[in-house]
Amino acid sequence: MTEYGRGQGSEPWHPDDPLYGDGGWGGQQTQQGHHAHPGQQSPYGGRPQHHPQEPQQHYDTGGWDTTGQNGYTQPQQYPQYDQQYAPQQQYDTGGWPAGSHSPDPYAAGPADPYGQQNGAYGGEQADHYRTPDAYPPPEPPGRRRAEPEPRTDGGPGPDEGEHAFFAGDTGEDEDDRDDEGGRDDEGDRDDEPGDRRGRGERRGRGGNRGGKEKKRRNGVACLVVVLVLGGGTIGISYFGYQFYKDRFGSAPDFAGDGNGExxxxxxxxxxxxxxxxxxxxxxxxxxxxxxxxxxxxxxxxxxxxxxxxxxxxxxxxxxxxxxxxxxxxxRSNLIIAEGWRNAYIYELIDQRLEVEEGTTAKVAKEDWEKLGLPDWAQGHENVKDPLEGFLFPSSYGVSKGQKPEDVLKRMVAQAAESYEKLEVEKKAESLGLENPWQLVTVASMVQAEGTSHSDFRKMAEVIYNRLEPGNTETNGMLEFDSTYNYIKNQSKLDLSLKELRNYDNPYNTYYYKGLTPGPIGNPGEDAIKGALNPTDEGWYYFISLDGKTSEFTKTNAEHQKLVDKWNASRKN
Known part of the structure; x- marks a missing residue:
């Protein structure tokens, strides 16, 4: 066993042993609660209780007579310990000459009742700290660090939670800190065994020189901490309030219908x-x-x-x-309705932009190639207006300060996007047309003559059937009143055949076979879909008796009956 007060002896210790539990200092065993009396015999018969293989070594005698003159001879023990630690252990001599040992308060003296213990028990006692497995001997009380005195100011002690940062003391002053070599002013390292002075002892030197400065620094540090914590609290509160307003509070809002501006x-x-x-x-x-x-x-x-x-x-x-x-x-939008012609749209743009009449039409005529028409919409002959059919029906934000070319570009871009989405270019040839330009032209006629989606599909079939080469019903003539009205920039219903058949113009389908050179208006999406998906029922003729609905027939005889009916209604 190697616990404090015990060693590995030749015989086990017994609790009844008067020496049990205390080995004393310097190899002496002290009875706990009993005084040694002269003549009392050792319970071990005077046999030394050290390890058999342990050589006799010398330790600090602490005032023992090593010559034997006083009758007490102490063996030389622990030479290695003396060599390793003795030169470095510098105790406070308390006024004793340098190089001499200070008096050991535990050494045997004349007044020490335990001073005759060895003699009283008839011989030396074994030092159980000298075994190979034992712990190093504990430091004597004189060398121990003094216990901190309790504070009397009511504050917490060093073990009661006071942090060094707030305590204002790091344990040493600026003057007592080690230099770069790790030694103090006397050349000793603080961590050497010879320097047994506690920090409390060293703290006393020069304490008044740096105390105020340290307190000032610590006060500033505390102030900084308070400001940081306070600022963080304010920031958290602000953002927390904003988060609450964003999630649970009502959004900021004005009251009333406006300030009149x-x-x-x-x-x-x-x-x-x-x-x-x-x-x-x-x-x-x-x-x-x-x-x-x-x-x-x-x-x-x-x-x-x-x-x-x-x-x-x-x-x-x-x-x-x-x-x-x-x-x-x-609503201040410029609304472009289905079927409107470009000439009318140009006038509306001029009015909305508050520019001189004819300004937008001039831009369209002179700069049409710069306004974004697709390639398949360019290079056609005898076209009255290259932009016709490309001012797509929709709602546009047009207001004073904008330029006419910018407005036209937006409308053309909207048309090109819609035609691409509806696959006009891809499906034109499957309908017997030469190009998508002709498909847009068909859609513009369907839009001008029809009134509903059902009308649009039947109207498209009428056009495709009349364009069919060799048909005997119309012989390739379309004969749409809308084409004559377009070239005349009018919208009349009561037109005579004489007038229609004698007007020489490429857009007059009563005068020329086939399609017009280009669109006669701006078709909407519904009319384009009708032109892409015509019916297949054999329709060649149509007429509107009330201007709202259309009636379709397959032969000229059926169609003539409807014409007579309409003429009779006009007379009445």
Missing amino acids: QVTVTIPKGAGGYVIGQELKKMGVVKSVDAFVAAQADNPQGNTIQDGVYTLQKEMSAESAVALMLSPKS
Whole structure:
């Protein structure tokens, strides 16, 4: 066993042994709670209780007479320990001459009742710390670090949670810190065994010199910590409040129907609620995007807001902005209806841009090649207007300050995109046409003559059947009133055959066989689909008795009966 107070002896220790539990200092065994009396015999018969193989070694005698003059001879023990530690252990001599040992408070003296222990027990006692497996001997009380004194100021002690940062003391002053070599002013390393002075002892030197400066630094550090923690708390509170407002609070909003200042807002095509809200907020109409999106969701027709130009007021509530955008009063878009001709559209653009009449038509005539027409729409002869059929019916945001060429470019781009989506170029030849240009021309005639999708498909079949080479019903003549009206820039229903058959113009289908040189208007998507998917029922003729619905026949005799009926209705 190697516990404190025990060693590996030749015989086991017994709890009844008066020497059990305390080995003493310097190899002495002290009875706990009993005094040694002269004449008392050792329970081990005076036999030394050290390890049999342990050589006799010398340790610090602590005042013992090693010459034997006093009758007490101590063997030389632990020479290795003396060589390794003795030169380095420098104790506080307390005024003793340098090089001499300071008096050991535990050495045997005349007044020490335990000083005669060896003699009393008739011989030396075994030092059980000298076995090979034993721990190094504990330091004597004189060499132990003093226990910290309890604080009297009410603050926590060194073991009661006080951190060095807030305590304002790192254990040593600036003057006591080691130099770069790791030694103090006296040339000794602090971690050497000879320097047994506690930090409390060294702390006393020069403490007044750096105390104020340290307190000042520590105070500033504490202030910085407080500011950082306080700033973090304020930041967390602010962002937490913003998060709460964004998630649970109502969005910022104006009140009322506006401040009376009008503003024009352009909503791009395909814009959703958030994009519309961003445009309105940018122009000062609404206060927040979220408020507009919420108001749009609350309105049953809110999702029907279309692209285009709107005339609104600044500082409107989101609810009133949504309501006004759903009203025709706010619409500033230029609406191009199906079948409208380019000549009429040019006039509307001039009015919307507030430019001189004829400005847009001049740009279309002079710069048509720069406006984005597809390749298959260029290079055709006898065309009245190369842009006809490419100002696609839709809603466009057109307002003062824009240029005519920019407006025309948007319309042409919309037409080209729609035709590509409907595969006009791909399907033209399958319908017996030479190119997609002719398909757009057919669609423009279908749009001009028909009134419904059902009409469009039958009207397309009439055109394809009449264009069929060798047909005996019309012999290749289309004879559409709409073509004559186009060249005359009119929309008359009461036209005489004499007038129709005697007007020489490439666009007059009463005078020339086949299709016109180009489209006669701007067909919508429904008319284009009708031209792409005609019926196959043998229709060659059609007529509208009321101007709204069309009736179709397969023979000229059937068709003539309907013409007579219509003439009779006009007389009445």
